[in-house]
Amino acid sequence: MLRVDAMMPTNGFFIWVPLFFLCSSLLLLKIIRKQANPNNKLLPPTPPKLPLLGHLHLIGSLPHRSLSQLSKKYGPVMLLQLGSVPTIVISSAAAARELFKFHDLASCSRPLLTGNRRFSYNFVDLNLSPYGERWRELRKICMLELFNARRVQSFQEIREEEVGRLLNSISQSSSSSAPIDLSDKSYSLTANITSRVAFGSIFSGGKLDDEHFQHLMRRAIAATGNFSMTDFIPTFGWIIDRLNGVHERLEKSFAEMDAFLQHVVDDRINFKESSKKEENFVDVLLRMERESSESDALKVTQDCIKALIMDIFIAGVETGAATIVWAMTELVRNPRVMKKLEHEIRSYVKDDSVKEIDLKNLEYLKMVVKEVLRLHPPIPLLLPRETISPFKLNSYNMDPKAHLHVNVWAIGRDPQSWTDPEEFFPERFIGSNIDYKGQNFELIPFGSGRRICPGMNMATLVVELALANLLLCFDWKLPDGMKEEDVDMEEAVGLGAAKKSPLMLTPVPLRYPKWR
Numbered sequence: 146m147l148r149v150d151a152m153m154p155t156n157g158f159f160i161w162v163p164l165f166f167l168c169s170s171l172l173l174l175k176i177i178r179k180q181a182n183p184n185n186k187l188l189p190p191t192p193p194k195l196p197l198l199g200h201l202h203l204i205g206s207l208p209h210r211s212l213s214q215l216s217k218k219y220g221p222v223m224l225l226q227l228g229s230v231p232t233i234v235i236s237s238a239a240a241a242r243e244l245f246k247f248h249d250l251a252s253c254s255r256p257l258l259t260g261n262r263r264f265s266y267n268f269v270d271l272n273l274s275p276y277g278e279r280w281r282e283l284r285k286i287c288m289l290e291l292f293n294a295r296r297v298q299s300f301q302e303i304r305e306e307e308v309g310r311l312l313n314s315i316s317q318s319s320s321s322s323a324p325i326d327l328s329d330k331s332y333s334l335t336a337n338i339t340s341r342v343a344f345g346s347i348f349s350g351g352k353l354d355d356e357h358f359q360h361l362m363r364r365a366i367a368a369t370g371n372f373s374m375t376d377f378i379p380t381f382g383w384i385i386d387r388l389n390g391v392h393e394r395l396e397k398s399f400a401e402m403d404a405f406l407q408h409v410v411d412d413r414i415n416f417k418e419s420s421k422k423e424e425n426f427v428d429v430l431l432r433m434e435r436e437s438s439e440s441d442a443l444k445v446t447q448d449c450i451k452a453l454i455m456d457i458f459i460a461g462v463e464t465g466a467a468t469i470v471w472a473m474t475e476l477v478r479n480p481r482v483m484k485k486l487e488h489e490i491r492s493y494v495k496d497d498s499v500k501e502i503d504l505k506n507l508e509y510l511k512m513v514v515k516e517v518l519r520l521h522p523p524i525p526l527l528l529p530r531e532t533i534s535p536f537k538l539n540s541y542n543m544d545p546k547a548h549l550h551v552n553v554w555a556i557g558r559d560p561q562s563w564t565d566p567e568e569f570f571p572e573r574f575i576g577s578n579i580d581y582k583g584q585n586f587e588l589i590p591f592g593s594g595r596r597i598c599p600g601m602n603m604a605t606l607v608v609e610l611a612l613a614n615l616l617l618c619f620d621w622k623l624p625d626g627m628k629e630e631d632v633d634m635e636e637a638v639g640l641g642a643a644k645k646s647p648l649m650l651t652p653v654p655l656r657y658p659k660w661r
């Protein structure tokens with residue numbers, strides 16, 4: 146007969162069986178962890194996260210500011226999980242230096258984001274395309290044909306003429322002694338220069354007016370800057386994008402922009418060869434289209450041309466205008482700097498306007514522009530990168546396919562790199578070699594490495610020329626009753642960090658030259 150107690154486990158059973166399960170579970174956990182994190186990788190510090198959203202809820206409307214706050218707690222190399230996407234954020238000059246000097250190749254691709262796919266015509270452009278043979282070829286050709294020093298130089302007349310038109314229009318408005326919208330004027334200046342450089346005329350022969358064009362561009366920039374949930378929560382993010390209108394706005398804005406760009410390209414194709422003076426960007430691209438063959442590593446198509454024009458507008462118009470506006474904003478808030486800069490320009494330039502050739506002698510102006518780009522980089526997180534292969538940064542392991550942001554806004558205000566970082570003090574650059582050309586990692590508003598902005602020289606020429614002339618030809622006053630400390634410094638939500646409210650200033654004309 147079986148005894149009941151024989152069916153009962155012994156005391157040893159109660160000890161050994163749970164111990165066995167505990168040990169096997171721990172082992173299993175270790176194996177799973179090891180598979181998810183082979184070699185027991187050391188990952189960067191990361192804040193606590195929510196299921197599904199990860200850290201998406203921590204990103205505010207001005208991501209460079211919320212990420213800067215987070216990096217104060219979690220360090221200069223931080224890992225966030227944005228929905229399903231691992232995202233690395235770099236926030237110090239030292240970490241940026243290590244990234245760009247030693248791991249540029251491993252981290253220089255671009256993520257395939259929904260908005261970017263549309264506006265880059267399925268990634269056939271330069272700005273947004275992933276790294277690879279095609280991007281390398283395109284960048285090489287663009288550097289040779291579009292961004293080289295000789296070609297940038299060849300647009301000098303356009304820049305000087307357009308600055309002249311700006312001065313004229315300010316001069317006309319100044320007769321009423323009412324404040325003018327300098328944000329709007331700056332935007333028109335960079336848009337006009339870019340359109341003349343890109344396709345030879347302002348808004349393609351007047352078929353599209355200034356205001357309409359600005360709206361078109363702003364909608365396109367907003368649509369590409371829009372956060373698409375499809376990219377971060379692929380399972381159902383696309384439903385959210387359809388419900389909240391992101392998808393519809395993107396498609397509508399793309400359709401408008403595509404129609405405009407097609408018109409620009411057709412216009413140039415039909416243009417009489419004999420009436421062309423200097424080749425513009427579109428002419429160069431059309432020539433490249435004619436010369437490239439199916440077997441080339443890079444086949445230039447009309448989509449590619451439209452994508453590149455789009456790049457130049459998205460990358461070049463708002464950024465330059467934002468820099469001019471922030472510079473004038475900081476100058477009116479800092480009368481000491483304004484006076485010193487006026488003195489430099491007015492005592493050097495005896496002519497009725499500043500020409501590009503004068504710029505090399507205006508040293509304080511260059512310091513002011515550096516200081517503006519330090520405090521107000523127009524693309525505060527650079528353009529998003531994607532890692533290609535594994536590497537170690539600050540001894541942390543970086544995985545492929547992670548998104549990567551370099552917070553140049555935070556780096557420009559980091560007390561480890563700058564004394565009194567919040568102060569607008571251009572003299573900090575006296576006797577310093579620090580420049581924004583991608584080798585001094587405390588100041589990288591144009592990025593660094595393989596993806597560094599190819600329009601840097603063009604952009605700084607426009608900004609310096611505009612500022613020098615604005616200060617040579619006018620005194621600038623705040624609207625009646627406004628004090629320096631009342632000037633609004635809020636940033637707009639969007640792709641860049643432009644000034645949110647328009648800069649309203651009263652110009653007092655000093656010279657009445659014969660601007661063209």
Ligand code: HEM
Binds near residue numbers: 273523528592597604
């Ligand atoms: C103040 C003005 C400007 C600023 C601050 C600026 C800044 C930048 C930044 C931060 C990037 C991304 C770099 C990276 O990913 O590491 C970039 C890329 C780019 N910029 Fe600019 N930019 C300016 C003006 C211009 C202008 C005027 C043009 C063209 C005429 C231009 C054309 C481009 C292009 C084509 C790229 C993409 C490069 C690539 O991915 O290979 N930019 N720019």
